Amino acid sequence: MTQPRQRGPLLGVLPWPERQAISEALRTETVGGLVLLAAAVVALVWANSPWSETYEQIRDFHFGIPALGLDLSVGHWTADGLLAIFFLVAGIELKRELVVGELRTPATAALPVIAALCGMVVPAALYLLVAASGGGSLAGWAVPMATDIAFALAVLAVISTHLPSALRAFLLTLAVVDDLGAILIIAVFFTSDLNFWALGGAFAGLALFYALQRFRIRGWWWYVPLGVTTWALMYNSGVHATVAGVAMGLILRTTRDKGEKASPAARVSHLVHPVSAGVAVPLFALFAAGVGVSGAALGHVFTDPEPLGVVIGLVAGKVLGIFLGTYFAARFTRAELNPDLAWADVLGLATLAGIGFTVALLIGELAFPDPAAGEHVKAAVLAGSLIAAVLAAVLLRRRNRVYKQLWEEEERDEDADGIPDIYQTSTRSSSSG
Template sequence: MVAASRERPPFLGILPLPERNAVARALRTETTGGLVLLAAAVVALVWANTPWSGAYEAIREFSFGIPALGLDLTVGHWASDGLLTLFFLVAGTELKRELVVGELRTPATAALPVIAALCGMAVPAALYVATASVGGGSLEGWAVPMATDIAFALAVLAVLSTHLPAALRAFLLTLAVVDDLGAILIIAVFFTHDLNFAALVGAFAGLFVLYLLQRFRVRGWWWYVPLGVVIWALMYNGGVHATVAGVAIGLILRTTRDKGEKASPAERTSHLLHPVSAGVAVPLFALFAAGVGVSAASLGEVFTRPEPLGVVLGLVVGKTLGIFIGTYLAARFTRARLNPDLAWADVFALAVLAGIGFTVALLIGELAFPDPAAAEHIKTAVLVGSLVAVALAALLLRRRNGIYRRLYEEENRDDDEDGVPDIYQRTGSPEQ
């Protein structure tokens, strides 16, 4: 018998109560936000393909600014550069929590989601590059199919799931934390142009002041809100995508609680902003980003032009292979192992679901293809790839849900027959 000390810790096994509550809160908010996001995307698509599409374009291109901060942006850019910063700020606080007190704090538990997420980003990028190279297209969009839309994916999972293991949702959520970090780094490193070093120095000085405020336990929103707005404006004027400011602020906020403290600053911030991010900021971004004209000709170009085809293949095929193979390799060659409640068929279905690359994929598509015509093709490809991923994942997840439902019904029937609860534990084998 292997000694208990040498057993590999299960990934997302029995979590402490605070961790379980944190995961549950995030899942509830993201699921609801995902449904709102879906509704906003549908409204955008319908609106952009009706006789009133001119009004949609006029609203999206209407510009207004804040002269004191050196800003003059269109409504669409306010949504992508401004409102979406709240989404990345919440993502930064969640990442900080996972790194400090969550599942990513130790190598053994972090190995599985980190490797799976990295493979889930690398394989789609490689598949896009291969497709674009063979077709003689632009390689600028290599990062578009790399990001998973966690809110959208969780919403789909919530609609389809009645008996699937809770560990499946927790797996997706933790995987998305690493995926979000990768997307953030890509935006910061590869989509930064025309740097204004004076503004960047000011932004980093503001972040240092924020760190000192946290270090000396200074309280009061009147310190942090104006400082955050200034940091965001300086980051934007510095040539770095403004959403990076949100991540940086989230990573600086203190996650651990002081003695007698009911919630840390990061927890309070996430609690306040998460509903705004998931229910307002992200849906408004989708409303002004997903409105593309769809026709038979434009859909045909998705599968005939190398760039959009690379995006579709990256999302549907690349994400599936990358996450599934990455998870298998992590479970096979590291000390981490798959939660015993999950079967490999569950992981495969989840990998297909991760091909939904909506919010961040649309954002990166706009950054990679400044030309509006090219950006429209990429947006259409993101929508098509995400829709195909949803359809395939729905078939797989419904089948898995049916299997778990039958097992649940059989277990309850056996309990009713003998009056004694059966000791039942799923083996996690694909046959079940």
């Protein structure tokens, strides 16, 4: 008798092995980066297609949680809500690098922080110079200051196969400091009303979160409700809600106690990373990248002072600020460049930081509420981010080939005598810049 063929559930839950395989794939930055970039492309095509009204209706559809005082559009839920998951993972990784990783040495950790600060000041100064010389508005000074950490890491993940891990750690630290600086700017200069009671409640929630970690309290039923409440309070305070995600990631313990197989930070990262890479960040990109770009708007990008200032700030300002800030900090202070990195790597990284995108678009909307001016600035952010991404891809792919060649030479050395030639490796690395 023929056995009936078993069918998989339609739109149901995948079998456990398949779910495990997808989760492991999404834990790799290359796969997550490709999903993110694909979502951004879909958003841009959809928003500029005959079905753009459908896109806008879905993005602007409101629903809320009255108990938490929230009534947000789908676009805001993805930007302020789901993106907090990504920043939680980013905060965990940053904490791990600071405690047990590449950035545990203060002199090494100081360098990307200084670079981030210089990478915010110089683009703002260049914007002011271009806008003032052309008789334009100075209101958009903060637009080119922000690096989009999600897109920058995605581009780096797609490009990199042999680049040093220290490069990603440098970018992560730089981008987190940059985003926190941009969020602080939004709170101070572009927030009309701060709710200090809600802000105090958010800080109280973070303090309780720290206490639970300190006293080794375990159980998701403690942390999930506390995390959601803290996020909601941070949102209602007027401060960008993703700050709560970064803060909780930095609070989670990254060192193992005796008898623990993994630290709380490692466990949370392992569970949440696939959700971040496969759901949160792609959905965020889908509703953030859908910017309608008309031919008229693109025509104003390189002629009007405000859009031109944004493009120059993102493309030239970020490179000058980050690279020169890093160089002078390493030259005249105790800060040190990671020995695994060459100055050519820093140049590629500084160019990659010109991808402003999400936070830059947000600041552009706040600085230019007029629809016509806002459309031109949005087009400038897209153009500047695209130029920066292409230039960074060219530079970093060249560096990737250099490191790949070094890796292949080391493999041949090991095959020849069975012992890695450490002296030759370090000599090549120091001369590769």
